[in-house]
Amino acid sequence: MERAWRGFAIIYASKKEIAERLCEEIKKRETPCSLFSYKEANFKNIWKCYDGIIFAMALSGAVRTICKYAQSKDKDPPVLAIDDEGKFVIPILGAHWGANEYAEEIAKLLGSIPVITTASELSNVTSVEEFARLVNCKILNVENVVKVTSALLRGEEVCVKGLKKLPNVKGKYKIGDNCKYFIVVGEEDREEADNVVYLKPLKxxxxxxxxxxxxxxxxxxxxxxxxxxxxxxxxxxxxxxxxxxxxxxxxxxxxxxxxxxxxxxxxxxxxxxxxxxxxxxxxxxxxxxxxxxxxxxxxxxxxxxxxxxxxxxxxxxxxxxxxx
Amino acid sequence: MERAWRGFAIIYASKKEIAERLCEEIKKRETPCSLFSYKEANFKNIWKCYDGIIFAMALSGAVRTICKYAQSKDKDPPVLAIDDEGKFVIPILGAHWGANEYAEEIAKLLGSIPVITTASELSNVTSVEEFARLVNCKILNVENVVKVTSALLRGEEVCVKGLKKLPNVKGKYKIGDNCKYFIVVGEEDREEADNVVYLKPLKxxxxxxxxxxxxxxxxxxxxxxxxxxxxxxxxxxxxxxxxxxxxxxxxxxxxxxxxxxxxxxxxxxxxxxxxxxxxxxxxxxxxxxxxxxxxxxxxxxxxxxxxxxxxxxxxxxxxxxxxx
Missing domain, CATH: 3.30.420.180 (CobE/GbiG C-terminal domain)
Incomplete structure (x- = not known):
């Protein structure tokens, strides 16, 4: 959960105990956490502003709420549920975008069972969007993102230029220039190539x-x-x-x-x-x-x-x- | 699952094995079961025509599909998910309307973990709609249904008139006439009382x-x-x-x-x-x-x-x- 820089939003319904306990544990790991009661939560903002959403309530209530706010795989943050007794931690959305990892970590913190339902053999790579976020960059040519992420999913190498070291990522990212696909950081001149994603460091x-x-x-x-x-x-x-x-x-x-x-x-x-x-x-x-x-x-x-x-x-x- | 007279629809995505196995097990218990591939499934019809829906796939895929078809607590059938390896059986919608019970039964059949996330102390009664279904009746005055179901939820007795024996139900239903709330089956003359639900046997x-x-x-x-x-x-x-x-x-x-x-x-x-x-x-x-x-x-x-x-x-x- 170290990547959840914008933190977790934990929403509790009838019982607050497990939500409070989990929020404290998350904060101890230097990751931000905000607690919301279901009735007072502004889900539209929570969806937009947090890197992980945890519903501390019955799954059905969580799912009916998710249905109101979920948009698509590439837009929704990882969403999880945890029951009032802390017995199960369930990744609901974004399994391969962090939710499974969060579930494993939270399960360890609380002594719960992580309910992982995705096939383990499925390739799990850091998407180019997530890579850009991890190096605090803006993507200049979003139209090439799918192509480069697909290459990673196929197991191909993607060379990163303009960075001294890589952040902690999954997939065949490497510093270098002997690849078919590239991520180029901080370069002014852009070529018209569809195998390159250009990133610009944010101020x-x-x-x-x-x-x-x-x-x-x-x-x-x-x-x-x-x-x-x-x-x-x-x-x-x-x-x-x-x-x-x-x-x-x-x-x-x-x-x-x-x-x-x-x-x-x-x-x-x-x-x-x-x-x-x-x-x-x-x-x-x-x-x-x-x-x-x-x-x-x-x-x-x-x-x-x-x-x-x-x-x-x-x-x-x-x-x-x-x-x- | 003996009450699922219209049977279960099991929808599989990438792997068919666990779905097939479960469908066979359900049929052995004299409960109907139909198998659908995700791509060929007509979810609108499935939602309307089955007493239980089981997604044999990752939870996120199940939830995104549910979001397209779910209507409300009182309209949706119990919906569950089971992962490709059959490790978890997860009630998603309708926990107290059958999904938890189904999950427990399926978990026993497959040796899975039932992921029950609702508070166990929550009162669990057979709603008046479900009662009517179980005795093959039509509800004549739907406007009183909520009142009588609420009485059951509060733990009050509801007297049933016009039946010789009760079906297998939860909640304080009883044959008799010393109650504040009533379900009356097959009576022609109806009183204008808001504590009575009238049922008419279906042909x-x-x-x-x-x-x-x-x-x-x-x-x-x-x-x-x-x-x-x-x-x-x-x-x-x-x-x-x-x-x-x-x-x-x-x-x-x-x-x-x-x-x-x-x-x-x-x-x-x-x-x-x-x-x-x-x-x-x-x-x-x-x-x-x-x-x-x-x-x-x-x-x-x-x-x-x-x-x-x-x-x-x-x-x-x-x-x-x-x-x-």
Whole structure:
């Protein structure tokens, strides 16, 4: 579940216990998790904003809800169900797109049975879309994606150019240039070839929330920790934002532009992908600073890449891509 | 699964083995079963014509198909999935309307794990609609059904009048008249009370297919076996039909009108609920005699009640209700 940068949404119906327990376990593994009661959940947003959806309820209820929001294999996030007693973890949609792996991991966390129903011999490769996401890139010529993913499914090699190392992927991706199919990252000149997918690195906006007592060293560590989590480095970051001036000093040291954002701006900001406020933040009357800052500075067409993750209990960091 | 008089439809995708094995096991238990390949299945008809649907394939494929055809809790038949290896049997829709029970039974047949995800403490009662079906009756005042089913769900008693014995049901149904809620069978005069559901016994049409060598005794046994299966007796039967004149003699002995139907009539007859032809029947160029005969004589608005069941390998019997 380490790839679920935008985290898991767990929706519970009648019983909250297993959902809460699972959400805590997921967070312990430095993966974001939000808990929703079925009645209050905005499924349209959840579908769009999370990398995994887990229904903690009877399968039939989960399926009837899925039927209202599911679109297609290539658009839906992995969706799973877990019963109230935590006996079964069931991948429902996206078995080969993460749901089976999530089910195996969750089953280990809770001591459940993973209900894997897909044939194990089926080839399981990282799609080109997922590859692009894992290296924080935009696909420039989507029309070639199916062709290259199909090559991977057939077991053919795909050469990656413009990256020093590969992210953790499945399928015959390799760094090199003796292949029939290619993924080319960050090249300005594009050839008119249908065996090449061109990727353009996204520019990133980092939002930081921190307690007053957090020192600069911890803040810097938190930023680098977050970047490392999404396989990116500081050179891709265009702006770091926060409501704390102290973060500005860290940004300066990292050689990145800083933007100070007011609490009022944070509190009046709205985005469909913002994490629900924790009870504590609700009581304090403040929204999620990290996500709001990342998204505000990323401007129009910003997209959440990393839902806020905590660092040492003092800092939270979120990352968004800058819209074009 | 003894109540699935209209049988199970098993739909297989890539692998046929487990579907075939399960269908054979179901038939051994005198419950009808039809096998469909995913590509050839007419899901609209299957949804309408079978008492249980089993997808023998990965859950995600089953769910995406379900999403296209599912309507609502009270309209959909129980739907289950079983993986290609027969490891899991998963009730998807209608958990409390038969799917959980079916899953437990199928799991025993195949040595699978039944993936029950509903809370076991949830009250599980036979709905008034299902009660009406089990006693082969039509509901005359549907507007009171919810009220009486709700009473059962609350654990209240419902008195049944006009039946000598109850079918196998769950919930506090009883023969008697000291209740707050009632189900009244076969009474002409109806009171304007909202605590009573009135049922009218359906008139039945029996269709018989038989090998030439089947004797009258076997044919009679087969007819009584079929009636017993659906908790009905011969007094409800208005007509018995067949392409064999010998069946007419049995009908006469049973005191029921007989209708001789020609093979041409059978072969030119069409109904969305007819079982798919077996390979053998296809080769012989004849349709399912029993179902066709039952439905032809039941006239317009006929409804299949009992999908054809074989008796001693020589006779098949099907029962339809006569339209009004």
């Amino acid at each position: 990133l906006s980092i939002g930081v929330g921190s307690k007053i007592e957090a020192d600069e060293k911890t803040i810097e560590e938190a930023i680098l920790f977050a970047l490392n989590k999404i396989n990116a480095d500081i050179s891709q970051v265009e702006v770091i934002s926060s409501v704390r001036e102290k973060v500005g000093k860290v940004a300066e040291r990292l050689g990145v532009k800083f933007r100070l954002i007011s609490l009022e701006e944070v509190n009046s900001f709205n985005d469909e992908c913002l994490s629900p406020q924790s009870q504590k933040l609700k009581e304090l009357g403040i929204k999620n600073v990290a996500e709001a800052c990342a998204l505000i500075s990323a401007g129009k067409n910003a997209k959440l890449i990393l839902r806020k993750i905590p660092y040492k209990g003092e800092v939270t960091v979120s990352i968004a891509s800058i819209g074009e | 039945l049409s029996i269709g018989v297919g038989s090998k030439i060598e089947a004797d009258e005794k076997t044919i009679e046994e087969a007819i009584l076996f079929a009636l017993n299966k659906i908790n009905a007796d011969i007094s409800q039967v208005e007509v018995i039909s067949s392409v064999r004149e010998k069946v007419g003699k049995v009908a006469e002995r049973l005191g029921v009108k007989f209708r001789l139907i020609s093979l041409e009539e059978v072969n030119s007859f069409n109904d969305e609920c007819l079982s798919p032809q077996s390979q053998k029947l296809k080769e012989l160029g004849i349709k399912n005699v029993a179902e066709a005969c039952a439905l032809i004589s039941a006239g317009k608005n006929a409804k299949l009640i009992l999908r054809k069941i074989p008796y001693k390998g020589e006779v098949t019997v099907s029962i339809a209700s006569i339209g009004e």
